[in-house]
Amino acid sequence: MNQRRYEDIIRMHKDTIYRVCLGYIYEADLVEDLFQEVLIALWKSLSTFRGEARLSTFIYRVTVNTAISFNRKLKKHHWENRLEHSPVVYDSPADEITNKEELELLRSCIRRLEDQDRLIITLHLEELSYKEIADIAGISVNYVGVKINRIKATLKQCIQDNE
Incomplete structure (x- = not known):
């Protein structure tokens, strides 16, 4: 994978990736962790992209799969407890x-x-x-x-x- 191409793709899609991460995690520090995991997963998987679907569809799929795996790693009771007792912090265009x-x-x-x-x-x-x-x-x-x-x-x- 060409690092320049990867950086261009991330620059173009980072806001969308972040918003999808927000769709799965609602605590700021965990959203950042998930976002970083998605970036790593994209780096690892972009070389396997064959162009059979649109690039954005591929990116969504990697993001969603990473989010699902990320959530599985969290203990359910810990996850629910943090959602109920933590302030929600957002830093996305939707905040406008x-x-x-x-x-x-x-x-x-x-x-x-x-x-x-x-x-x-x-x-x-x-x-x-x-x-x-x-x-x-x-x-x-x-x-x-x-x-x-x-x-x-x-x-x-x-x-x-x-x-």
């Missing part, structure tokens, strides 16, 4: 949203979703097409549409319940 309370409520509701639903809504918020989401999540395009509608309904209910 003016109503921070509404954004925090949405993030809180997204945190409560099952892993696959969190992945799907995170990719949807990244404005990926249903086809791209389907490729990354390993489900059909039609099922992506069904899942997004269900997730939106779940999030809407969660927000209403917490207002």
Whole structure:
């Protein structure tokens, strides 16, 4: 792998990778750890990229797989305890949203979703097409549409319940 090419790819995709990491981890120090693991995984795996999918799809897949592995390493009770008792810190373009309370409520509701639903809504918020989401999540395009509608309904209910 050419280091210059790798640096260019990371420079172009770092914000997206970071936001996907936020979709899996909500504590600042753990997000940074996961982000670093993703960068290492990309370095190791980019040489195997054959161009059969778009590069961005490949990057999402590596990011998601790394996040899933990262979460498995954490002890479940430790993970839940840290989420409940730690302040949430964000440093991403999404923080430009003016109503921070509404954004925090949405993030809180997204945190409560099952892993696959969190992945799907995170990719949807990244404005990926249903086809791209389907490729990354390993489900059909039609099922992506069904899942997004269900997730939106779940999030809407969660927000209403917490207002």
